[in-house]
Amino acid sequence: MKRIYQLPLLFIALASALTGCQLAEKPYSFITPSQFYNTASDAEAALTAAYTPITDLYSRVGTQVPDYSADQCFPRAVVGREQLTVFSYDATNDLIGQYWQHCYNGVNRANQVIENVPRVSMDETRKKQILAEAQFLRGLYYFHLVKTFGDVPIKQISTKDIASTEAPKSKAEDVYAFLIKDLEQAVKDLPAQPKDRGRAASGAAQGLLAKAYLYAGNYAKAAENAQSLLQSNRYSLMPNVLDLYNPLKEDAARAEMIFAAEFSALSGLIGYDLVGFYAPANSPPVFSKTAFGSAFGYMSFYKSFNPIDKRRQLLDTAYVNATGVLIGQSDVTLKDRILVKKFLDPNSNGANGENNFPILRLADVYLIAAEAEARQNGPTSVAYAAINTVRRRAGIPDLTTGLTKDAFIEAVLQERSWELCYEADRWYDLTRTGKFKLVANVLNSYYPSRPVQDKHRFFPIPNLEILTNSQLEQNPAWK
């Protein structure tokens, strides 16, 4: 009988022997936070991840949200994109939600770099640059947030647990102050020539700084920084404006592209999706290998160009389709529609284009310089010189001399519309200058009415943020 009593003991002994191993999960195919931020390559990898939201943003929504709202292009009325054009969106609109999300993803990743990289033991020069790149990126993301949503939360620390996810809003001027501080630092610490093509250089930070000052209403600082960058002669306009957007000439175009979303059709990277959007249905691969036919230009915008303006060649009124048939304005495919041919990639991988999307280019800086100078000092020769540089490259005559300050500024804004069309810029020019309600007059047969209201000055904060962030209130106009 004695053996019987021993048996449970044996059983327990066996059981505990077998459970000697821990129940902790053993990671194989990923790493844990405690294993990271130790080496120089960790620091680089963390920084790279902070760049990704740029391509996440601009592969679609970064352009769609502002551009479909403005007066240059409109979407085919599917999957709710038309809400942006007819101003029927509310806080639940997914495209607006994605815009917000990509920007804050970027902020969080930049914060992780800024917090963790200082303790990495590595080359100090490069470490300083990495931190400056992260500050540039954080400034860039906040600039996108503040111009799109107005008052937004300033997150200075990365998210580590569920408890630290909620945060209140800050005033727009505080957001500008915060991002300007980041950019000022980045101007100082970034190299004039970046380590790799595609990274932010000191000039990118300075150009963005000029633009941020312009938006924030500090025209003196805007003019100072724009001029300083122009006079540095680090960048030059591409002689032919048509070459700017050709993916095969993207390295040459870096002379003018101060900072761009670097798209790639390579596996594991993000391609520029909008090549397929602008490609009309059944179009040849001149546009893109995959054609969605999902966005077109307004006829009124096409007509606003001087016919000799080279930039008008980036738009078209007809195309030869894949079966060799000429599709013109009389065809149902192109009725009331202008083709946007700024972003073409015949070698795209599906709808993934190689095109780099301009976030800041020298022509923009010229026009910032012109506007800031005019707002600060009136339409001086400096202001005229800046705008005319851009006009000459486009092949159109210099601006009429002797304009009043207001007329000159109006001319700069018009020039910006032509020069920077479809580059996610126009809507912000319209909103920062209070002219956005004019889009109510930009109509066609698809959009016979566009009832824009005062509340559309800023987009609503996404509903998911409102639902989950108890410390944050919706923009007053959207309550």
Place this chain on the structure above:
Amino acid sequence: MDLFTAFASREKSRWIIGFMLLLSLHCQAQSGRSVTLKGVVTSADTRQGIPGANIIVKNTQIGATTNAEGAFVLSVPEGTRVVTVSYIGYQTKDVSIVGQNNVNIVLETDDRSLNEVVVVGYGTVKKSDLTGAVSSVKAAELKQTPIANFVQGLQARASGVQVTQNSGAPGGTISVRIRGNSSISGSSEPLYVVDGFPISGNDNPLAGGGSSFGTDNGNRLSVLSTLNPNDIESIEVLKDASATAIYGTRGANGVVLITTKRGKTGQTRVTYEGYYGQQQIRRMLPLMNATQFAQYENEISGQTLYPNPEQLGAGTDWQSYIFQKGGMQNHQLSVSGGTDKSLFNVSLNYFDQDGIIINSNFKRGSVRVNLDNTISKNFKIGTSLTYTYSQNNGAVTSTLADAGAGGIVISALAAPPTVSPYDAQGNPTIFSGRYIDINNPISVATNVLNRNTTRRFLGNIFADWTIIDGLTYRASFGGDLVNDTRDSYVNRLVRTGAQVNGIGGKGNTYSNTFLHESLLNYQKSFGVHNLALTGVFSTQSQLQTSDASTGQTFPNDLVLNDNLSQASIVTISSNKQSWRLDSYTGRINYNYKSKYLLTLTGRVDGSSRFGANNKYGFFPSVAGAWRVSEEKFMQGQQVVSDLKLRASFGITGNADIPLYNSLSRLNSVGNYNFNNTRNIGILAANIANPDLRWEKSAQTDLGVDIGLLNNRVQLTADVYIKKTSDLLLSRAIPLSSGFGSVFGNFGGLENRGIELSLNVGVLNGPLKWDISGNISANRNKLTLIDGKRTEIIPGDGGGSVAAFSNTSLLRIGAPIGSFYGYYFDGIYQTGDNIPTGKTAGNIRYRDLNGDGVISAADQDIIGNPNPNYYFGLTNNLKFKGFDFSLFIQGVQGNQLFNVARLRLESASGGSNQYVTVVDRWTPSNPSNRYQKASIGQRVSQSDFQIEDGSFVRFKNATLGYTFPQIGKINWLRNSRVYVSANNFVTITKYTGYDPEVNTAGQNNLNLGVDNIGYPVAKSFIAGLQLTF
């Protein structure tokens, strides 16, 4: 002894009981004059001797037991007239022996015996002593329909078990819901336990790497199709918490216990079973013919694309080119037998099924070796080992990764009937012009390699040690080694392949699972008190590795995927993961005079999947039963032969949650392009949740078992309520945190239902007629999301549920899977008040919120994919050598979302449409159902595509004949031939191919979605069973 024979399967327990009786009978003192009676006891079913049967002189204790061949010798007192012959599982029989000294006794099987042994978790129990809700399905029922997968055989056989063939592809994915959907982010599939080895019924998410065209859920293979159904002796489905709590964190979705056949003492038997059959599509879908299509194309393009539509006639019927009559055959050869010391059952199986879509098939070869060996009086060892090799050539019915182009079936529906199927060279025509976006379906079927090869070893060895009488210890060790290889290639004759000059891939998944279990059993009777104790320690772990390579842009299509280094662009990936589960389990069974029964179980599970703060969970259950029929006041009446009331309550868990979700995982998901090369960015893709734990289900069950008229009528009824809390969901967190959601235990849901099963022996004379049926109803509703939101609608983005797509929403109070969309309100007619952006002929959706604008806010719940009830009904008739059975299945009150209609009734041009679109709106035909033809328009998801999915199906009719013994040929012991028709009549209003469809596979949310997958077939087979 028969109260609780935990180690033995049914056969062994019979043997042991016989053995014990034999021992006791030897001790009987014999007195008086006696004569010798000899005889053989055989089974009416198998015509084989029954070993261990008891022969007792009626009303005495004088008796004997049959030997391994079923023979017996008994000394009976002179003048004995009647002996009683009995054996578990057979009807007890009184046999007159007057004037005989050599008798042949044939026993009929008894399906209604309460002495029958039922397999439960970690043991067996006599049916009469069962306190939980358990349904049993016998091998004969399981194999009645031709099946690739045993789960198909469970369909409509057990109450509370809803089996859906998600895909009709041979070996295709199946989902099983026991008492409803009890998870959203985890799996809702039950746990399967094969001869004590727990395996998962989840479609392997890692398998399918190396695909050239994505891995659509509906296109998956069922992992369970790698097990040979012909080896199965019985299946028990554990449903209530009393039965399932012993499986702890894996019990919440129910447990399916599979017991395979083992050897029996007696002569060696060689059995061959085989069938051959043909399957075909139930119906073709009505499409526009070439004339109608040409007219439609002319109208939509505003051009004369086809000058003379009328002359085109019917055109190409694409469906007829892709569907075929698919042959299927199954051959099983098994040899079994044994002696007192050792038993064996060895089987070989070959199964081969061609699909009803050309070039699709599934083949499986398997071998099984089940051994039992008694080494000494108290020491036994045994094995259950099986190896399977299966190969599936899958039809690509999922969407190919290419805008516009689709899989075989959708392409056949969309392909222009005006184009001939083959070009002048005899190759499938490549569509051009307006139809360039559509794949030629013949080409997709014949020019796409899509092969899955699975090798699986599943084995268990065990040793039993009887320490003292009543106390036994079993140690078992098992392994489940699965290797899955995926081969794929799309050549240049298919648009997807042509665009990139060939795309191919290869993927391997290796999944190794090991199990150790230690069981202690003790049982003893103290007078009227009967006690059985079980203690189990078990540890199971799995290591899974996978790798996949895909290549595109090949110099030619010659090497397919066998030399991916020829590809210009190669993508590779690999993954490795593991989990571990440690468990401590105990059970107490107590009964008083077999009248008042009590079962207590408890299990502690420790799982690696859980967060650091919650590694161990405890899962208790309690159940009681009262056999009212054993009470004195029930004696003396003949009507109620059995009456048992059951009640149980318990907590079970669901730990089938994605691995590593409690940890913050850093991965290379944030890459960026510097210098035109890919730079790897590493970032934390999620926030850690150290509190992550199992989903918890608390289930209450009340049941009654009633037997009437000596159990000729048996009724089992159960009502239950299962409340699941700590439901795993992604909870939305502020997007400004840089994360969209955190995965954790936030939600809740509830299932409640009623189940009835009835078994009636209508006739038991020369004509034997049994009816059995079951009917179940379950109601499911979501009770909690995350404490913040009351609903999650499709397209919420960031914080939505994993794998959430566009068909259903989650709303508190509504059933899981509720379809979401607009309400169709006819067509705008000329002269109507038509809103901006719409014209006459466009679809009108109902303005639910009455704001005058049709917007996303006008969407609501438009349908429910969950049935009101489902049932199965079987009639079995036997007359002389003939047997006939009719099996009917029904599902009622569910709705299906016929997604294909979004495309096939869009009237947007460039592809064929359902013939209904002929009735589209034109100024002269003001249809109120089908919108006008207009290029590029899309149709929104609305109740227009929601259809009644109810059906009643004649699932099987079998007519068989068992030959009487032919002359003196005694080497052929039994021979039966049969023919059967399967799915041969389906009564439904559903307009798709078949109402049994679930394109999203095992997904918990997108239920009842018909996105044109692989249709379920009907079949006719003829078969043969021979025993030597």
